[in-house]
Amino acid sequence: DTAVSQTPKYLVTQMGNDKSIKCEQNLGHDTMYWYKQDSKKFLKIMFSYNNKELIINETVPNRFSPKSPDKAHLNLHINSLELGDSAVYFCASSRGGTQGNTEAFFGQGTRLTVV
């Protein structure tokens, strides 16, 4: 069973469109994240949710809106897509709170290409 799964794996879309990426984890974790990996492979946190509550929003444009219907799901909706949004988006999860020695489990990534 896949621990963290995100769909789709690949997404090609035109500028100006709206798209969503879905993420689900079956690990019983409290905290979920979205990370963005740019064309130079640099990984940066975008959002973090703990028990459906937003706890991190790292100066991401408000065209990006995460939604967590329950603690096992964290979806990412992107409005008015721009060329610069092309990247790989990773969902991840971990145990929450201050148990910092818990590892983050990552999904397989969604490669978004905006044309």
Added chain:
Amino acid sequence: AQTVTQSQPEMSVQEAETVTLSCTYDTSESDYYLFWYKQPPSRQMILVIRQEAYKQQNATENRFSVNFQKAAKSFSLKISDSQLGDAAMYFCAYRSASGATNKLIFGTGTLLAVQP
């Protein structure tokens, strides 16, 4: 703010040899966690090894070990008996042990090639 630096964009090693990937970080915190993640061409992020800052003993996982120097804020990864399957991008990451957030702060990565 914490930062993580990987000064080697690319490294190469012969199969069966040993290679060390460097990582330094900057933080004012005393309690934190450090990780090495591997990203093969499949794109999947795989945890290789983790180190708790309060532990003096260096972490080891089979052929992978770290050299953790807290005072120097250095966290290098040693891969022994390198195998072709070790070829990947390796990311060093920092995570605070305090506060409500458990976000990972990543370095820029080191691309490791393994020569047969």
